[in-house]
Amino acid sequence: MDFRFGPEDEAFRAEVAQWLRERLTGRFAHLRGLGGPGTGHIGVGERLEWERELGAAGWIGLSWDGSYGNRRVPLTQQVVFNEEYARAAAPARVGHIGENLLAPTLVAHGTPEQRERFLPPIARGRELWCQGYSEPGAGSDLASLRTIAARDGDGAGGEPRYVVTGQKVWTSLAHEADWCFVLARTxxxxxxxxxxxxxxxxxxxxxxxVRPIRQLTGTAEFNEVFFDGARAEARVGQEGEGWKVAMSLLAFERGAATLGQQIGFVRELDRVVRLACASGALDDPVLRERVVRAWAELKVMRCNALRTLGTADPGAASTAKLLWGGWHQRLGELAMAVRGAQATVGRALPYELDTDQRQFLFSRADTIYGGSDEIQRTIIAERVLGLPREPR
Structure with a gap:
């Protein structure tokens, strides 16, 4: 397959790179690299200002159908934008959930009124969203959820209203979000x-x-969210058909942004290689083989992501998650191995970690969040290979 980008894509790449160079200066210069794994809590307010800068330039919602203050570019240029964004070490996006999860779901399943109400504020970086899926006892087995919602009449424009009671967990940036999309039993x-x-x-x-959850990294970007008679202002899709909408949303989760994520992985791998060279760890043939394998696997991941980009393959997203989750976890282990005993010593008391230590600890969850490896393998087995379901 030809994985090269065309002349229009490369012209767009130059435009994106120039815009990022010009904007990531002055008051935004210190945001470079902020908000990565284990540091999602850092500089959220300043990153929100950056989100609005992106929105003013039309860079939010490049994949959306329709015009809501966003640009509309082809898939190859969506990839280009995400790659250049990562290459510039621009800050992690606080609006990711609204832009890449909720917005495509509203385009696919929402009413025209819902799209007009919710998409422009996302495109401008003015409203942040969080995801209310996982619950205690209903994480990977999401269908076991127990949050309930009772119908409570209609609101403005005939939108159905509900009263919601229950608990969600592992809700990223819920303490900063303006809205939450919630899967509940009605x-x-x-x-x-x-x-x-x-x-x-x-x-x-x-x-x-909202209650923060303190993690191994010492940070708390995840939260528990308790609903006790809270009111839902709208419903997407028909009542009782939320599972179809929720699964549609998850299919949007691993799109063009995956290739930008891999640019970040390249930067992390480069740092491990520099550490290995400086420490002499590459003299160890076993560690040297692990470094080379990590490099080769990352190349394969990129080719696979490009090969499956935009396809309707039901196993593509699950395969990608399996590949990058395990790879990133092994990279964290490799970083600790090349540093040796020094890797076990914190920077300062009571609990200050450096970049590699934080990445190692955070990456322990890579094979769990976003759908555990076991769930991804089940999806591939049942939906792609056609193997029989396990009896319940």
Missing amino acids: TPGSHRHRGLSFLLVPMDQPGVE
Whole structure:
């Protein structure tokens, strides 16, 4: 396959790179590299200002159908933007969930009124979203969720209203979000995938409590969210068909941004190689082989991501998650190995970690969040290979 980009793509690449060079200066210069794995809590307010800078230039929503203050570019240029964004070490996006998860879902399943209400503020970087899926006891097995929502009449424009009660967990940046899309059970007595609805819930209201979860890295970008009579302002899709909407959303999660993520992986691998050279670890044939394998696997991941980009292959997203989750976890282990005993010593008391230590600890979750490896393998087995489902 020809993985080269065309002349228009390269012209767009030059435009993106120049814009980033010009903007990542002055008051935004110190944001370079902020918000990566284990540091998602750092500089959120300043990164929100950066989000608005992106929105003003039309860089948010490049993949959306329709015009909501966003540019619309072809898939290859979406890849280019994500690659150049990562190459410039621009700050991690605080608006990722709204732009790349909720917005395409509203384009696919929302009403015209919902798209007009919610997409322009996302495109301008003015409203942040969080994801209300996982619960205690319903993480990878999401269909076991117990959050309930009772119908409570209609609001403006005939939008159905609901009162939501339950708990969500591992909710990224819930303490900063304006809205949460919540998967809840709206049909009493329903089981598993049936009777669920996809609801839009404002976070700034009585009945919503956010509690941070302190992690191994010492940071707390994840949260528990408790709903106690909170009101949902809208429903996406039909009542009881939330599972279909929720699964559609997850299919949008691993798109063009995956290739930008891999540029970040290249930078992390380069740092490990420099460490290995400086410490003499490359003299060890076993460590040298691990470094070379990491380099080769990253090349394969990029080719596979380009090969499957834009395809309808139901296993492509699961395969990509399996590849990068395990690779990134092994890279964290490799960084510790090339540093030797020094890697076990913190920078300062009581608990200050350096970049490699934070990455190593955070990467332990790479094979769990976003769908565990076990779930991804089940999807590939059942939906791609056609193997029989395990009896329940």
